[in-house]
Amino acid sequence: MEHLPFRIKVDAVIIRANGVRENLGTISSNTTENDNDHSTNEQDQK
Amino acid sequence: MITLLTSKTRSSLVNTIVGSGYPLNKPQYIAWGTGSGTVNATDIALFNPIQIPVSGTVSTKTTVTSGDTYLCSATLTASGAYSITNVGLFDTGYVPAVGTLTRQINPTDTTIQVSGYNLFPSSFPFNIQVTSEVMTVTSGNGTNTYNVIRGANGSSIVTTIIPSLTPVVGQAGYMFLKSSFPGIGLQSGDSIQFNISVQFI
Numbered sequence: 015m016e017h018l019p020f021r022i023k024v025d026a027v028i029i030r031a032n033g034v035r036e037n038l039g040t041i042s043s044n045t046t047e048n049d050n051d052h053s054t055n056e057q058d059q060k
Numbered sequence: 061m062i063t064l065l066t067s068k069t070r071s072s073l074v075n076t077i078v079g080s081g082y083p084l085n086k087p088q089y090i091a092w093g094t095g096s097g098t099v100n101a102t103d104i105a106l107f108n109p110i111q112i113p114v115s116g117t118v119s120t121k122t123t124v125t126s127g128d129t130y131l132c133s134a135t136l137t138a139s140g141a142y143s144i145t146n147v148g149l150f151d152t153g154y155v156p157a158v159g160t161l162t163r164q165i166n167p168t169d170t171t172i173q174v175s176g177y178n179l180f181p182s183s184f185p186f187n188i189q190v191t192s193e194v195m196t197v198t199s200g201n202g203t204n205t206y207n208v209i210r211g212a213n214g215s216s217i218v219t220t221i222i223p224s225l226t227p228v229v230g231q232a233g234y235m236f237l238k239s240s241f242p243g244i245g246l247q248s249g250d251s252i253q254f255n256i257s258v259q260f261i
Contacts, residue, residue, distance in 0.1 A: 021259040022063045024147060024239045029135070031249030042063045042147075042239040 018044060063239035065258075067101045067214055085151035087236035089113040090134040090254050092147045095227055097192055099146070099240045102215040105156055105189040105229040106148045106238065111139055113153045113232075121257070129259040137251040143243035149256055152233030157181075162204065165190065165222040170208055174228050177204050181230070189229045193218045 022044040028036040065073075068084070076082040091114070095107025116134030123129040132149060159176025172190075177200065180186065185196050188208075194215040195208040211217040237256070244252065 019261055021257075021261060022065070022237060022239075023255075023257050023259075024063055024241070025255040025257070026244070027253040028244065028246070029251040029253060031247065038244070041241040041244070042061055044063050044065075 021045065061241050062099050063237060064099050064101050065237050066103060066235050068234060069236050070101065084234055086118060087149045087151050088116050088118045088132055089150040089153045090116050090132065090136065090147060090256065091150060092136055092144050094142050094145055096145055099238045100192055100215065102194060102213045103189060103238050104187055104194055104213060104231045104235060107146050108227045109156055109158060109229060110142065112155055113150055115153055123259045129257050131255060131257045133253065133255045135251050135253045138246040138248055140248050142246050144246060144252065145243045146238065146240040147254060148238045149236040150233045151236065154232035156232035157230035159228040161222065161224050161226045161228060164224050167217060167219050170210060172206050172208055173204050174206060187212055187231050190222055190226060191218055
């Protein structure tokens with residue numbers, strides 16, 4: 015198992031103009047874990 | 061769906077470890093783009109960057125061991141309807157020059173024709189990125205034509221025809237890292253809060 019010396023994550027939350035928030039989670043990383051896991055999106059009314 | 065530290069970042073981090081110091085400014089500006097492509101460490105710019113980079117809040121966090129994580133947070137707001145496909149972390153808030161090819165580039169071409177000539181530097185040389193390839197512009201005709209060295213900054217020469225209207229992107233500051241992902245659809249007024257973290261293990 016390869017161990018990377020660092021872990022990069024780009025986490026994102028959409029904030030729609032009407033205030034609705036959509037948590038996309040980790041949309042990209044330097045590993046294959048969690049990338050594009052939009053299936054767990056949460057939608058919260060602001 | 062991949063995020064990479066750029067080649068310049070990698071060498072700068074090594075310089076820090078070997079005691080030569082970290083020669084770059086703090087990365088704290090986040091910018092986004094709408095172009096498609098695969099991120100390479102040799103990239104110097106985003107794929108079709110849009111809008112002005114936003115200064116983020118930089119902090120040191122603890123993920124596992126004390127102070128092991130760099131975090132930059134910023135919220136970018138769309139000025140129109142966009143599909144955001146990539147994001148980058150920069151040391152400046154400068155807006156890069158963006159033109160387009162007005163003629164296709166063949167694999168062996170060393171002359172390119174562009175729109176937006178006046179948006180780019182008037183002194184040579186400087187680097188541009190076209191799709192995945194970085195080119196060094198060595199001279200120009202003052203209106204629409206550049207002479208270039210292909211495959212600059214360690215990038216690979218594109219071996220297929222690069223079509224007309226492909227974005228030509230200049231370098232604005234130094235890109236610490238670049239990240240691509242499936243397009244995120246936004247309407248004007250929508251925002252994305254980005255949290256970009258680098259955790260050392």
